[in-house]
Amino acid sequence: MKKTKGIPGHGAFTAERLARALLLICAVVAIFAVCAITFYLFAKGLPALHRVGVGELLFGTIWKPTAAEPRFGIAYIILSSIAGTALSVLVGVPVGLLTAVFLTEVSSKRLSAIVQPAVELLAAIPSVIYGLLGMMLLNPVLYKLEKIIFAGSTTHQYTGGADLLAAVIVLAIMILPTVISVSASAIRAVPGQLRAASLALGASKMQTIWGVTVPAAKSGILTGVVLGIGRALGEAMAINMVAGGSVNLPLPFNSVRFLTTQLVSEMGYAEGIHRQVLFTVGLVLYLFIMIVNLVLQRLRREGGKDDG
Amino acid sequence: MKKLIAIALAGVLTLAMTACGAQNSAADTTAATTAAATAATETTAETTEAAKLSGTVTLAGSTSMQKLCEAMIESFEEAYPDITVTAEYTGSGAGLEALAGGKTDIGNASRSLKDGEKQSGAVENIVAIDGIAVITHKDSVVSDLTAQQLTDIYTGKITNWKDLGGADEAIVVLGREAGSGTRGAFEELLKIEDQCAYAQELDSTGGVLAKVAATPGSIGYVSLDVVDDTVKALSLDGVAPTEENIVAGSYKLSRPFVMATLGTIEEQNDLVKTWFNYVQSDEGQAVIKAMGLILPQ
Numbered sequence: 001m002k003k004t005k006g007i008p009g010h011g012a013f014t015a016e017r018l019a020r021a022l023l024l025i026c027a028v029v030a031i032f033a034v035c036a037i038t039f040y041l042f043a044k045g046l047p048a049l050h051r052v053g054v055g056e057l058l059f060g061t062i063w064k065p066t067a068a069e070p071r072f073g074i075a076y077i078i079l080s081s082i083a084g085t086a087l088s089v090l091v092g093v094p095v096g097l098l099t100a101v102f103l104t105e106v107s108s109k110r111l112s113a114i115v116q117p118a119v120e121l122l123a124a125i126p127s128v129i130y131g132l133l134g135m136m137l138l139n140p141v142l143y144k145l146e147k148i149i150f151a152g153s154t155t156h157q158y159t160g161g162a163d164l165l166a167a168v169i170v171l172a173i174m175i176l177p178t179v180i181s182v183s184a185s186a187i188r189a190v191p192g193q194l195r196a197a198s199l200a201l202g203a204s205k206m207q208t209i210w211g212v213t214v215p216a217a218k219s220g221i222l223t224g225v226v227l228g229i230g231r232a233l234g235e236a237m238a239i240n241m242v243a244g245g246s247v248n249l250p251l252p253f254n255s256v257r258f259l260t261t262q263l264v265s266e267m268g269y270a271e272g273i274h275r276q277v278l279f280t281v282g283l284v285l286y287l288f289i290m291i292v293n294l295v296l297q298r299l300r301r302e303g304g305k306d307d308g
Numbered sequence: 309m310k311k312l313i314a315i316a317l318a319g320v321l322t323l324a325m326t327a328c329g330a331q332n333s334a335a336d337t338t339a340a341t342t343a344a345a346t347a348a349t350e351t352t353a354e355t356t357e358a359a360k361l362s363g364t365v366t367l368a369g370s371t372s373m374q375k376l377c378e379a380m381i382e383s384f385e386e387a388y389p390d391i392t393v394t395a396e397y398t399g400s401g402a403g404l405e406a407l408a409g410g411k412t413d414i415g416n417a418s419r420s421l422k423d424g425e426k427q428s429g430a431v432e433n434i435v436a437i438d439g440i441a442v443i444t445h446k447d448s449v450v451s452d453l454t455a456q457q458l459t460d461i462y463t464g465k466i467t468n469w470k471d472l473g474g475a476d477e478a479i480v481v482l483g484r485e486a487g488s489g490t491r492g493a494f495e496e497l498l499k500i501e502d503q504c505a506y507a508q509e510l511d512s513t514g515g516v517l518a519k520v521a522a523t524p525g526s527i528g529y530v531s532l533d534v535v536d537d538t539v540k541a542l543s544l545d546g547v548a549p550t551e552e553n554i555v556a557g558s559y560k561l562s563r564p565f566v567m568a569t570l571g572t573i574e575e576q577n578d579l580v581k582t583w584f585n586y587v588q589s590d591e592g593q594a595v596i597k598a599m600g601l602i603l604p605q
Binding site for chain 1: 371464467478479480481482485486487488489492501502505506507508509510511515518519522523524525526
């Protein structure tokens with residue numbers, strides 16, 4: 001270090017190179033993290049798949065990890081994650097898309113100035129708060145509903161309102177901000193000439209929105225949907241607090257466990273093969289997220305082509 | 309360039325200072341704990357001698373005692389840095405076998421010793437008692453269950469409070485996640501291992517407490533020490549879940565945590581004696597309390 005100090009001009013050159021190296025290091029850290037996580041998950045998750053057997057693990061429905069003869073079937077857990085995510089998207093996306101259309105095309109500027117920050121605030125609320133509210137407000141209401149629907153039933157196990165439905169409602173609200181903000185910017189990016197042309201041809205405002213603007217923003221909206229799926233699939237805290245956490249077939253009024261909550265709730269004390277299986281659960285979750293991301297990248301590429 | 313060097317130097321300095329600080333505070337804590345340990349034993353001379361002791365104490369046995377042992381070992385090794393304590397969690401039976409075979413200094417068991425085990429020379433040193441309370445929503449009229457009724461509720465044979473003399477209200481069966489020590493103890497004491505039909509599996513004691521408080525008709529189990537007035541603790545076979553009843557042994561949902569030795573503690577080597585002295589000291593007892601366990605006697 002001392003040597004370089006004496007040579008004028010050389011210091012600046014070194015600083016340049018140092019800065020470049022620093023940037024490179026940062027980039028490498030990010031890539032290294034992804035590679036390390038992937039490698040680690042496969043290394044930790046595959047042994048259990050081998051020991052328990054792919055069929056028994058992925059398609060088995062009995063989860064009794066600490067029994068004398070342990071069973072490690074995660075089929076219901078995988079199904080719960082898929083069902084919970086799909087249903088929440090089914091509920092959340094229409095609401096989100098309509099809100100985005102309202103914000104960008106219909107509402108007055110003053111109203112937008114209120115709704116837009118509200119949506120952004122929704123995104124900023126920590127998931128544990130969603131969970132807490134779900135637990136305090138949603139679960140009791142759903143329990144009342146459960147009692148009415150299953151009145152006199154002898155086979156239904158009462159969950160106290162902590163069920164798949166609660167998880168779906170909470171997730172649907174949680175993905176709203178993502179869907180709304182991404183869809184809204186996609187709709188805003190639609191060139192004004194398209195709207196003007198449609199209106200000039202005699203289409204009404206609603207006809208223009210649904211026939212021209214929304215289809216033109218299709219790939220952007222889909223991106224929002226996929227991001228929403230990713231968020232719902234990866235959410236753990238809020239679901240852990242409202243969904244009950246027993247391993248069951250994902251029916252609306254059943255207590256369910258998702259891939260994420262499976263990890264959260266049992267990692268603490270799991271040992272031996274139980275622990276290894278939890279890593280496999282993590283691997284399955286990771287693969288799902290990877291698929292969602294690949295779809296996302298593809299959509300973005302296609303979106304880019306359309307715009308070009 | 310100068311700036312860069314300055315930043316790097318500052319970084320190194322900060323690191324060095326933090327390290328020193330950490331060392332200092334660690335030393336302080338050790339000093340403090342040693343001082344406290346001194347107060348706990350009779351004479352200063354004895355402790356200084358004990359503090360000079362070095363070697364290894366081995367524990368083996370109950371998996372349920374893992375949390376207690378880990379906390380105790382951490383606290384112990386801070387007070388006696390020269391003594392290493394190793395623990396294996398192989399199960400109560402295996403631990404006592406290892407003790408009988410001379411493979412370990414202390415055999416951990418989360419149950420009373422059997423007669424055969426006592427005959428082979430093991431002495432039952434109860435260090436703590438684990439008590440579990442059965443709790444329900446505050447509005448529940450039922451205040452006592454038999455062990456059989458509790459078993460039937462948790463295995464799904466009884467699903468409505470009206471079958472137990474309560475209101476016509478569905479029972480919402482709450483419990484802990486697989487792997488939880490409380491769940492293990494509860495199922496083991498009622499002999500319903502892995503037969504439970506839980507409506508909700510929660511991953512913390514606080515979670516069970518909150519859900520039971522919030523859900524009408526719910527029933528759950530928690531460590532005795534956390535029960536508060538947001539829920540109703542049930543008596544079992546007519547015995548209320550109190551510390552006195554548990555220490556007296558009349559409350560069913562409790563079990564002793566035993567650290568068994570071959571022969572009495574007095575017959576053990578100095579290292580093992582030091583360990584038991586520590587467990588009995590104020591710090592050791594504080595560790596036991598912090599684990600939510602009850603002190604014997």
